Amino acid sequence: MIGFLNSHGSELIIKTWEQIYIAGFSILLGVIVAVPLGVLLTRFPKTAKYVMSITSMLQTIPSLALLALMIPIFGIGKLPSIVALFIYSLLPILRNTYIGMAKVNRNLVDAAKGMGMTTMQSILKVEIPMAMPIIMSGVRLSTIYVISWSTLASYIGAGGLGDFIFNGLNLYNPSLIIGGTIPVTILAILADYLLGKLEKRITPATKRSEA
Amino acid sequence: MATAKEIVSFKDVAKIYRGRAAVTDVNITIKEGEFVCFIGTSGSGKTTTMRMINRMLEPTKGTIIFKGKNIKKYDPVKLRRTIGYVIQNNGLMPHMTIKDNITLVPKLLKWSQEKMDQKARELIKLAELPENYLDMFPAELSGGQQQRIGVVRALAADQDIILMDEPFGALDPITRDNLQDLVKHLQETLGKTIVFVTHDMDEALKLATHIVILDGGKVIQDDTPDNILQHPANNFVKNLLGEERLLQAQQDTLSVGDIMSKNPAHITLGKSLSEAIWEMSRHHVDSLLVTDDSKKLKGYIDLETINDHYAKDLSVSDIYANNLIKVRANSYLRDTSERILKQGYKYVPVVDSDNTLIGIVTRASLVNVVFDAIWGKDELENPEDANLPASITEGSEKA
């Protein structure tokens, strides 16, 4: 362990950073696209069905295959990895946003409209805040998927902690494999923890003790 | 009130869903300051009719005029900010404090913070809740308290008309009663116009100044509560009101003159006692009302008194009693019947405005009319009364 850190310490930091970069970017894109899309879909329930099944289908493509499919389009490196992982992150966020929005008490939406909120005001001030816990659990789920799958990005030359693991596999070097796996696990746990904190902060209180 | 302005009027309005009419031929006029109740069975179109007023629904046919202008000319969002809206289960935002809930519309209208704070304090007082509730969340209040906030919130931007859709349906009877008093206060004291959907006739009769009865999407009757009670349009309305209320209502407007017997046995002051006895035997009664020559009521005289004081040269004017009660012909039965019956008078003379004797109300005739509805059967038990000599003195009161 100490030996691994001595010989690969600085490399570890760089690879971890790459991993965070790839995963973080994918998730961020996923949130930016999937949350508004999920909200939009609640206004078009008929279209929603089709969009949901398309994203579900994308989800079923094996991850290595999806990464490989990116190569003819985007070449190798970080860009194709981010695109592929972004596609994976979409479904849980989209589905949870859609469900979360649909589950908001119709009475409240009716009251919001009846008191004179515009559709946008109702979405931003009432519906999204109420749906926040469900949306956030989608984001957390996506984040864990994407962090672990981003290990595979090394396969198409994106770097990251996957480099250790693949090298370890090639060289029959267990300490390299473990040295890559443990940080990935820690990253996933840490990300989930931080998102949990974030969720608490952005989910509005409904009791004073929670405020 | 007499010349109150129209605030909302429906002209031949219909709402049709996929070929099925939810409401049709609606013609209603709502005046400023009225408390209008829409009442009817489930699915009769109450909510549909109400929601067309703030353009939550658009009529399929017809026009709605709001404050003198076709409702379509208003921007729906701006229109809704001028119309209070209260729904069942209060519709308070669970993630906003009571204060933020109350000032939701003022915030949309971009009021200053100061003005909003002041409004919040004013309205929490109106809701009769302590000021520190402003910082609480809805989940920390009881259902009744939440709905109090729901009601006063509808006034936050000084709306002068408020729509309420079965606002108290989910509350227990006592809480509901209190909230009914609150909304009645808003209408009576603050002059708000209230449109109130309910399927509870007691609630409608307690609150409304104007009732619109709906059935199968049509307006069956549109009138004041009194007129509806007096002249229910059809059997549907009668059923909705119920037998008991109709009976009660009938008594409510019967006057003493309606049930009195005319030409009661009477005698004038100047007549002799023997003439009085002869009159009594002619009418088979044991007492006579006493009038002067112009038929003004003076008192009464009964057989017992005549027996005690009999002397040839005495006249009625010497021994008649003048301590009698009498009623005016135009007074309402509901105001007098209880007094007459409870005090045990056998009958009461009826006079007009200048004390001229015009009739008599006997206990028997009263009982016929009032019997069932006012006290029910068990309270009117004075079986021996029927055999005792009729008397109009107060002395016959039962111990």
Ligand SMILES: Nc1ncnc2c1ncn2[C@@H]1O[C@H](COP(=O)(O)OP(=O)(O)OP(=O)(O)O)[C@@H](O)[C@H]1O
């Ligand atoms: N969106 C809709 N689509 C189709 N039909 C509707 C719709 N909304 C209401 N209706 C129909 O219109 C009729 C009137 O409905 P409305 O909600 O106005 O009744 P209501 O008098 O308020 O009843 P309740 O006392 O149950 O609330 C009903 O037959 C209902 O089924």
Ligand SMILES: [Mg+2]
């Ligand atoms: Mg309804």
